[in-house]
Amino acid sequence: MRYNFLAIVMSISFIVIILPIALNCIDILLVNSINAALPINNGQNKFILKAWDIKYNPSNGNIYVVNTFSGNISVINSSSNTVKATIPVGFEPSSLEYIPSNGNIYVVNTGSNSVSVINSSSNTVKATIDVDNSPKDLKYNPSNNNTYVVNGNNISVINSSSNTVKATIDVDNSPKDLKYNPGNGNTHRTNEFSDTASVIPKAASNRDAIKF
Secondary structure, three states: OOOHHHHHHHHHHHHHHHHHHHHHHHHHHHHHHHHHOOOHHHEEEEEEOOOOOOEEOOOEHHHHHHHHOOOOEEEEEEEOOOEEEEOOOOOOEEEEEOOOOOEEEEEEEOOEEEEEEOOOOOEEEEEEEEEOOOOOOOEEEEEOEEEEEOOOOEEEEEEEEEEEEEEEEEEEOOOEEEEEEOOOOOOOOEEEOEEEEEEEEOOOOOOOEEEE
């Protein structure tokens, strides 16, 4: 019995302690291999880990890279493959999105509970939008020009014209992925801890999301 107990403890320790470290090492190797020819993040590539994102901006041909633990965005000239600018944003930026209606880049700052709006012409932050706790992802809905931000337990709806929060939509526990459906103009998202999905109608304002 004593050996079985020790085996169980060792198995749990591996899952809780060793496995995350191993996965992070894999991420570090992946990011370092990508950046071997193009150093970003002020040389601190080892700190990027899993929370990073990269998007192409067709309006200026630049590529925007999230440097999570440095709190900034690297702007890469895709013609010369060189870093042309580094933009300070909020604490722990985690994801970004290009908004075609205004040509801006929207960055989710998980640690600052905010969204930074980058003017992609000047590569400077033109606005900072406060949202709810622990934002981690965002998606643009071209059918209503809104940007939906996934927070810890709700969705912030940002008017992309005024860069203000026009509504907060309550959803089930721990919303995660957002997807825009061009067929009906709705936004769909999953709820990680309640095993459900939600549909946010195109015209949703302060209404709760529809759960199915």
